[in-house]
Amino acid sequence: MESTLRSDDFLNWIDVHTVEPPTLTDRFEVGELEPGLVHRLFLRLTENAVHQPIRVPIMVLRGAEPGPVVGITAAIHGNELNGIRSIQRLFETIDPAELAGTLVGVTISNAPGYIRNQRVFSDGQDLNTLMPGSAHGNDSQVYAYRFCERVLPEFDYLLDLHTASFGRINCIYARVDTTHAVATRMARVLRPQIIVHNAGDKTLRGAAMALGIPAITVEIGDPQVFDSDDIRSTRIGIRDVIEDIGLIPPDSEIATGEAVECVRSSWLYTDTGGLLRVLPEVATIVKKGEVIATLRDPWGQILRTYRAPVDGIVIGKATNPAATTGARILHLGILGSVGG
Ligand SMILES: [Zn+2]
Structure with missing residues (x-):
């Protein structure tokens, strides 16, 4: 062979x-x-x-x-x-x-x-x-x-x-x-x-x-x-x-779904270092007080439980577990009808 x-x-x-x-x-x-x-x-x-x-x-x-x-x-x-x-x-x-x-x-x-x-x-x-x-x-x-x-x-x-x-x-x-x-x-x-x-x-x-x-x-x-x-x-x-x-006549394909509108958004950050796990999926609603992430030490002991500070929607989130102090946890959007 x-x-x-x-x-x-x-x-x-x-x-x-x-x-x-x-x-x-x-x-x-x-x-x-x-x-x-x-x-x-x-x-x-x-x-x-x-x-x-x-x-x-x-x-x-x-x-x-x-x-x-x-x-x-x-x-x-x-x-x-x-x-x-x-x-x-x-x-x-x-x-x-x-x-x-x-x-x-x-x-x-x-x-x-x-x-x-x-x-x-x-x-x-x-x-x-x-x-x-x-x-x-x-x-x-x-x-x-x-x-x-x-x-x-x-x-x-x-x-x-x-x-x-x-x-x-x-x-x-x-x-x-x-x-x-x-x-x-x-x-x-x-x-x-x-x-x-x-x-x-x-x-x-x-x-x-x-x-x-x-x-x-x-x-x-x-x-x-x-x-x-x-x-x-x-x-x-x-x-x-x-x-x-008005550049082109409409075709048969139309984007589906209605966007969730947010009046503002902000990232939440860790207050200490460790191994981060972010729980909610992107584009899901979280309620104030809901657990959104845990941070463990190298021996697996839980150092922190992070909770949603307000109601919101998860726009983006961290995927890297290795978290320093001040690492991004998730990008939280605050719901509300926007102007325009
Ligand atoms: Zn970019």
């Missing part, structure tokens, strides 16, 4: 497909792209130390008819990947000939972080805490600035796609400034499991809103994976949003 494959076994085992190369560009202007077509762009933002351009991949479905521009961004946290595939799947299912307006997908917004399988930018900074960046700042600040300057102004609406971070899980939920009626409507039409009011300062969403672009953040499950169920739900929800905006 041969224990390994021989070189002959590798004949014809790879099909190499021919693909369209992207158009390299330093500028992004939707109005310059030919209507009725799909465009693949590779937009230069900054350069690395060998003077190689750092580019972000952008897909554009330029509709045959004029209309609003809806931007969808993914992976501004480089390890949050479900949004990338959600954009790709959405674009595969839409013919630009049936579009009145333009759909733009920035699939990998934080390319340096994505390459490193990490949330943060190459200099260790979280891009989504320093928007709209600074023209004369450090590496991440300039990248953020140019992203906001070269990409955002082309949009009339923005959906920014994220996932949970490592060691945590999320349901599908939307963050939105619910004092803004159009943005709130976008979140409701998407039909995530939960909608949370959040002003969104210093985020990409906040930068868009400051430019007068209605924007929502969509959290889609877990980091560094493609979850096909979450991707399908997101694709259908985004399609419903662009139908509602």
Whole structure:
């Protein structure tokens, strides 16, 4: 018995497909792209130390008819990947000939972080805490600035796609400034499991809103994976949003369920270190006083029992049992009808 494959076994085992190369560009202007077509762009933002351009991949479905521009961004946290595939799947299912307006997908917004399988930018900074960046700042600040300057102004609406971070899980939920009626409507039409009011300062969403672009953040499950169920739900929800905006006629698929709305939310943290077990599942209601987590010492003795301080819904939770003092336990949403 041969224990390994021989070189002959590798004949014809790879099909190499021919693909369209992207158009390299330093500028992004939707109005310059030919209507009725799909465009693949590779937009230069900054350069690395060998003077190689750092580019972000952008897909554009330029509709045959004029209309609003809806931007969808993914992976501004480089390890949050479900949004990338959600954009790709959405674009595969839409013919630009049936579009009145333009759909733009920035699939990998934080390319340096994505390459490193990490949330943060190459200099260790979280891009989504320093928007709209600074023209004369450090590496991440300039990248953020140019992203906001070269990409955002082309949009009339923005959906920014994220996932949970490592060691945590999320349901599908939307963050939105619910004092803004159009943005709130976008979140409701998407039909995530939960909608949370959040002003969104210093985020990409906040930068868009400051430019007068209605924007929502969509959290889609877990980091560094493609979850096909979450991707399908997101694709259908985004399609419903662009139908509602009027880019495309309604199709037969409609996102199901009614979102639970939260007026605010906050993380609960441990007050000492140990081995953490969080009990409720995401998207479940917890009642004030209900046990939500236990913390044990290395010998298995229970150090703490944590209880829900108020009624709420579990938006996300920790999955990593190794908990320091101040480790995240769960993200609790406080129920209440939001404005908008
Ligand atoms: Zn994120």
